[in-house]
Amino acid sequence: MNWDQLLSLKRFGDTNKRLRKEQDEARLGFEVDYDRIIFSSEFRSLQDKTQVVPLSKTDFVHTRLTHSLEVSVVGRSLGRKVGELLLKKHPHLETIHGYKMNDFGTIVAAASLAHDIGNPPFGHSGEKAIGSYFKEGKGAKFKSYLSAKEYQDLCDFEGNANGFKILTESRNGREGGLRLSYATLGAFMKYPKESLPTKPTSHIADKKYGFFQSEKDMFIDVANELGLLKRNKEHLSFCRHPLAYLVEAADDICYTIIDFEDGINLGLIEEEYALEYLINLVRDNINATKYNQLSTKEDRVSYLRALAIGNLIEEAANVFMQNETLILEGKFETALLDVCKYKAQIEDIITISIKNVYQSKEVIDKEIAGYEILNQLLIAYGEVAYHSFKDEMSNYDKLLLKTLPENVKLSNASLYKNLITICLFISKLSDTNAMLLYKRLKGTIL
Known part of the structure; x- marks a missing residue:
């Protein structure tokens, strides 16, 4: 795969090619994607959809909407950081095509914003x-x-496939759904395969599926435009768009840290016990003097959460760049955080969340x-x-x-x-x- 194709600004129904260097800098195509998602009725309904605790009336517990907004913020930072490094490695993307660091951030932010839009x-x-x-x-x-x-x-109804349907389904007066750029749709597609066969390999892209049969033609069009590599000749399966790894990482960072935070604030996880696990993620850069001055549980958790998210963004970007060649070749088979240096600490936090919060x-x-x-x-x-x-x-x-x-x-x-x-x-x-x-x-x- 190559970045020239992967950053396609094409939208459903386009007859002419959209070039990055011809974009209006005041309102870029990738920014339009973000706007269309956030103003959609499907996105607004996430304000009353479960993240962890169904039908919660507690104002500090996250809904799907607040979770999606936070994932988009993390995704934007992660995309910008990776974008800066990619442009240094592939300078022609900027000098010839006109792509900027923020383009990567905006694509990942838009796809992250929509990542749960199909959840029931x-x-x-x-x-x-x-x-x-x-x-x-x-x-x-x-x-x-x-x-x-x-x-x-x-039988295996999948929110990711349903999200692709919401974003792309045509209806009267709304051909092509939200008509997002294909780059954003590619970053959204974490599992670029059909529902059968189920989990044919241990590759992360085979964990679930990403489109219903009703959107098969649209999916193929997006995959071909972006130059996604085919993974199997017998069934419809493609390699991930590289930026999908960043969307996944942004989601993983948020649900790992913020669901844990919700558990603490709900009293489902004891504060002293929980803070010890968060400190393990930030031990190298915590300001002990500042931390010891914080007098409330909420402030202590908030400070550690911010540091933890920052550390995980930095680490996810490093893992991505170390494996960029493998990712472009479709040979990187796991989530970014599954091979990061904080893997053990993340697993400890998730184990506690499963036991004390999710169950x-x-x-x-x-x-x-x-x-x-x-x-x-x-x-x-x-x-x-x-x-x-x-x-x-x-x-x-x-x-x-x-x-x-x-x-x-x-x-x-x-x-x-x-x-x-x-x-x-x-x-x-x-x-x-x-x-x-x-x-x-x-x-x-x-």
Whole structure:
């Protein structure tokens, strides 16, 4: 792969090539990507979607929106740092094409901002609830109408693939979705493969999948424009865009440190015990005098968090540059932080977060409720999708159809498209709106 192609400013529907040196410096194409994401309704709904604690009413606990904003800030710093080093190594990118250090930061920031845009309500338990409905729930009856890959899309419903759909799906008046630059879409695609086969190798790009069959043509167009290397001749699988490693690192840094911070602030992790683990990440550059002057838990945690994030940004950039050649050749097979010098400290923190936060009673109880809410929504709207396909709409189906947004279209042409459309509709709901819709279907509120 080469950076000349990987930094493509092309957007869906372009007939002429967009050149970086011809861009308006006051409003660059990559900056437009960031703006389009942040003003989208799908991004706004993240303000009421679970990051760690579902339906939390505590103001200092992160939602998907605050998490995404923080990941974008970390991604911007990481992208700029790497961009500065890349331009020194490949000066023609600046002297001939006009790329700047900040371009890398903006691409990574935009992709980081969107990285969770496809996540359904109630966090990762929402993904599992959708998959379970099709795998062992009432949606299993649809299997005979679908291809193996279509059925796998649904059984292993993936927020990353759903995010790619949100960013690129055409509808009336909005051809090409948000029409982001292909460079940003490439950086967004952490798992550039289809749903089958599942995890064919231990390569990080095979961990999950990145697009539904409904977006297959768009995915291929993006991959070809960027010059992503094919990884397999038998199924659709490409090497990652190099900047996807930075998006992943920004996310890893934030959920490792900030979910841990939420656990401390919620009282799920004891302060003295927790601060010791954070200090292990920053021991080489902590200012002991300043730290000892901090009188509140929040201030102490905040200071250590800032230092830890700074250290991890520096380390992730170093690992990226040390392995840039392997990354461009598609031969770097792991996440950046998995081979960094802080790996042991990161693993210790994540282990504590899993035990004390992710598996806490409050989180589990609310995940169970979210699971039931999504299952019931899928049962109701799954029947609408099926009966629409069969031209057998009941009066109740027709009533439910009227509750869908105007841009949600079902037909008798494809059951797969109907089902993936319903999943998209449900995935866009905030936690609160999913709960309210569930109560309406149950008749408990009018």
